Amino acid sequence: LAKTTQPISMDSYEGQEVNITCSHNNIATNDYITWYQQFPSQGPRFIIQGYKTKVTNEVASLFIPADRKSSTLSLPRVSLSDTAVYYCLVGDPYYNQGGKLIFGQGTELSVKP
Amino acid sequence: NAGVTQTPKFQVLKTGQSMTLQCAQDMNHNSMYWYRQDPGMGLRLIYYSASEGTTDKGEVPNGYNVSRLNKREFSLRLESAAPSQTSVYFCASGTTGQEETQYFGPGTRLLVL
Numbered sequence: 001l002a003k004t005t006q007p008i009s010m011d012s013y014e015g016q017e018v019n020i021t022c023s024h025n026n027i028a029t030n031d032y033i034t035w036y037q038q039f040p041s042q043g044p045r046f047i048i049q050g051y052k053t054k055v056t057n058e059v060a061s062l063f064i065p066a067d068r069k070s071s072t073l074s075l076p077r078v079s080l081s082d083t084a085v086y087y088c089l090v091g092d093p094y095y096n097q098g099g100k101l102i103f104g105q106g107t108e109l110s111v112k113p
Numbered sequence: 114n115a116g117v118t119q120t121p122k123f124q125v126l127k128t129g130q131s132m133t134l135q136c137a138q139d140m141n142h143n144s145m146y147w148y149r150q151d152p153g154m155g156l157r158l159i160y161y162s163a164s165e166g167t168t169d170k171g172e173v174p175n176g177y178n179v180s181r182l183n184k185r186e187f188s189l190r191l192e193s194a195a196p197s198q199t200s201v202y203f204c205a206s207g208t209t210g211q212e213e214t215q216y217f218g219p220g221t222r223l224l225v226l
Contacts, residue, residue: 034214036215041220042217042219042220043117043203043205043217043218043219043220044156044203044215044217045216045217046214046215046216049214087155087156102158102172103148103155103156103157104155105153105154105155106155
């Protein structure tokens with residue numbers, strides 16, 4: 001399973017765009033990149049998933065370069081409520097009926113007023 | 114839909130006691146998972162069940178047993194609790210395939226004295 005590396009923490013201010021980069025040098029051909037968000041005292045929740053190029057939904061955008069060895073989660077115009085831990089996961093969603101996702105330490109994002 | 118529910122929310126045990134953490138989902142998902150999260154760390158997979166009737170070990174299975182009672186329910190048992198099992202336990206259920214996501218319960222906080 002591909003290992004991921006993310007910054008331990010990031011600070012931002014309300015209204016700014018935040019980009020969190022994740023490195024996954026040994027990503028496999030069938031692997032997808034998935035991001036989860038976790039608020040204190042809650043379970044993680046799905047944000048976005050992609051395989052290549054760019055994926056956008058109502059919450060975030062995910063940028064994946066052609067070599068797929070890294071990916072960037074982009075949160076537009078963050079607010080205080082975006083303060084959370086963000087996890088980057090890499091895995092094959094078709095393998096073994098869901099397989100096993102590896103959660104790293106995540107990136108603790110702190111948004112200040 | 115209630116999503117993923119877990120009981121109890123909080124439990125205190127003495128070393129050597131046993132207990133079962135209950136998890137149920139009403140989303141008709143095939144896959145279910147148990148994770149533990151220690152302070153300042155990401156989630157670590159204890160066991161997972163790809164479908165009713167099957168279970169597999171995750172990253173940290175020692176000291177735990179699981180039962181996939183039916184498609185809805187997946188329980189985690191601690192036969193002889195140890196202080197090292199003090200943690201927050203999350204249950205999740207998930208789908209397979211593209212856009213595969215895991216849906217997490219609210220967690221059970223376990224303190225072993």
